[in-house]
Amino acid sequence: MVQLAEISWTDAGELFKENDVALVPVGSTEQHGPHNPLGTDHLVAAAVSKAVGDKTGVPVLPVIPVGVSVHHRQFTGSLWVPPKIFREYMKAVALSAVSHGAKKIVFVNGHGGNMAALMEVAGELRREHEIFAVVFLAFPMNMMEVGPGHAGAGETSVNLYFHKHLVNMEKAVDTKQHEKLGELRIEGFNRLGPAQFAWDTIDLSPTGVLGGAGQMITSTNASEEMGRKLMEPFIEEVSKFVEELKKADVKKLLCKPHK
Secondary structure, eight states, X not given: XXXXXXXXXXXXXXXXXXXXXXXXXXXXXXOOTTTSOTTHHHHHHHHHHHHHHHHHOXXXXXXXXXXXXXXXXXXXXXXXXXXHHHHHHXXXXXXXXXXXXXXXXXXXXXXXXXXXXXXXXXXXXXXXXXXXXXXXXXXXXXXXXXXXXXXXXXXXXXXXXXXXXXXXXXXXXXXXXXXXXXXXXXXXXXXXXXXXXXXXXXXXXXXXXBOSTXXXXXXXXXOHHHHHHHHHHHHHHHHHXXXXXXXXXXXXXXXXXXX
């Protein structure tokens, strides 16, 4: 058993004696179209962390369920915290694990909007606390090739693989993304010609199934089997990395001294 919340403090003591790596799953509670659960990002992060923890024996901390998601605020049920608060909270959680013996922190991040803040935390831990921290997305890089978009076929397939009972495919929709903000043409997610703007999901998509301006983002073609083909090799890849991290000398992973 490696789920920290499910063991006693005495068992946790033994676990941290054997491991200097800790997994910290983190995600968001935000809209994922009319068919996926609001907890998609943190549910997937927790599921990936559990699978990797089971394979490697490293402790898995309780999942952090709310992140930097203000851009989804027009969709009911979406929750968010400011980046500053999120950074401080994540750093405090990591350092509490460090106090028990962890020297290497792996943030398993299910939400792209958290990435910038988590990288800042990882940098501060490495530079100022002599703790090696890494961040990776809980979704494989090739997911967007299989089914692009937020709440698109790729992400929906991952949900079907991990927690099919929470997905309502009868409500799945394919959504053409808006191409204009007022009279200005949108390019990608956030470009208006040479400029960038602070976009909200609603600027591009009325359903929450989200992609680049003008694109048709599909979710109706998602499948559990597609999710399996995406996630099983990915979990193996991450587990292999964690095994290598377990063996690594943390002193050789820290920042070099500067003059």
